[in-house]
Amino acid sequence: MRKRNKLVILILCMVWTLCLQSFGTTKKLPDVTVTTTTVSNPIAKGKAATATSKKWVDTSVHQHYRGLTQEQAKDADTYAQAIAEFVLDQGYTTDLEKVSFAALIVSDYCAEDMYGKDTYDYYRSPYGVFVAGVFTCAGSTRALGRVLEYMGYEWQHVNENLNKHQWCVVTMDGQVGFADGMGGFAGYGEMKSGMTLSDGSVIRFAE
Secondary structure, three states: OHHHHHHHHHHHHHHHHHHHHHOOOOOOOOOOOOOOOOOOOHHHOOOOOOOOOOOOOOOOOOOOOOOOOHHHHHHHHHHHHHHHHHHHOOOOOOHHHHHHHHHHHHHHHHHOOEEOOOOOOHHHOHHHHHHHOEEOHHHHHHHHHHHHHHOOOOEEEEOOOOOOOOEEEEEEOOEEEEEEOOOOEEEEOOOOOOOEOOOOOEOOOOO
8 A cells, every 4th residue: 555655646746747748848857966767667666675786876965875776766766856847847936835845745755654764774865765665854854855956956954864853954935944854844944843834733853
């Protein structure tokens, strides 16, 4: 059930993108360290790297795929790229709307995953969120960050590699704000535990 739900989200994003491509309205994605336009077989999700797979050196700023293979990075980027295009083509007019929707989609993936660490350290990467089905806030932050990069945003990783809650800091509509891939929300200003979001909900996390 978990894999099927995540597959449905990917298929919906990809179908939308393919429809737009047929009409010539697809937005150009930014160049990134690891990209692919070839859609790998999503049914193979959750498959661990074989013993003969070579580790890939991640030279990106945020080290999304440290210790993983290039194939695994490309598999995860297939999801990130599809999500980014799907968000960008919804007609949102503000950065906050776009980033909030991206965060919500990533949190939907997390809801289908297992929270915690794993032997392969997938939990800290977009691969864990989108493919392997395991994550912590480190992975949800990098997964959302990867989507944001495909959407054309630069971001900062709050509490990176610390045993604290982690999220993205991103500039939206000319204001510095936050985006949380685990919680599925974004907003302007500084994110603090106990703060009230625009929908009236209160967020709390370990600081």
